[in-house]
Amino acid sequence: MKWLTRDGLIAACAVGAGTTWGLGWGGLALLGAFLLSGSLLTQLAQRQGPRRTARQVLANGGVATVAALFGAWSAASGAIAAAAADTWATEVGAFSPFPPRLITSGRRVTRGTSGGITALGTLGGVAGALVIAWLAHALAPRGAAPGLATLTGAGVAGMLADSLLGATLQGKYQCPACDARFERGNTVCHEPVQLTGGWGWLDNDGVNLVATVSGAAVALLGSH
C-alpha cells in the first residue's frame, strides 16, 4: 500500500464498512469520491506525503463514520465536504504563484505553514465542497441530504475552522539550534524541538477532527 500504513489500512476499512453499513453504497461512493479526488490532486501536485496512519484516517473520516452509523446523511456528507474542502485547498493551493498568508493576520508565511491560505487554494476548497455537495445530492435518498448551498457552506466552514485553528491554537514547534519550524512535537532536528506557541496536545489530526465536526454541525443545523 502506497497511501496507508498497516493500521491506517485497517482504520480505512473500518471507515468504509461503517459508512456502507449506515448509508449504503451511496455513502461508500461519496467517501470514495473524497479519497480518490484527494489522491489524484496529491499526485498532480507531485507531493509524496508520508503514509497515513490510523490516527490521520480517523481524524478525517471518523466523524462521517459515526454520523453514517446513525443514518444521518446530512451530518456525514457535511463532514466529508469539510474533509474534501480542506484537502482540495491544500493540494490546489500548492499551485499558487504567491506564497500563503496567515488567515488571522495576513502576514506572509512559508508554504505548508498551518493557518496559511492562498486565493487559489481557497477557490480549490470551495470547488471540493461543491463537488461533494453535488454528489451527496445525486447519491442520497430524496430529501436525505441538505441543500447544495448548505452542504457547500458546511465544507467551507470546516476549511475555515481548520485554517483558523491552524493559525492560532494548533501546537507550533521550533528547533532551538536552527529555528526551523515543525508541526509535530516528537521531532528531533539538531536538538529535540520545543513548543513555541499554541497547545502542545492539539496537532494537525486534532484540528482536522474539529474541522469535520464543524462541517457536520453546519450541515445538521442547515437541514432543519
Ligand SMILES: [Zn+2]
Ligand atoms: Zn535544527
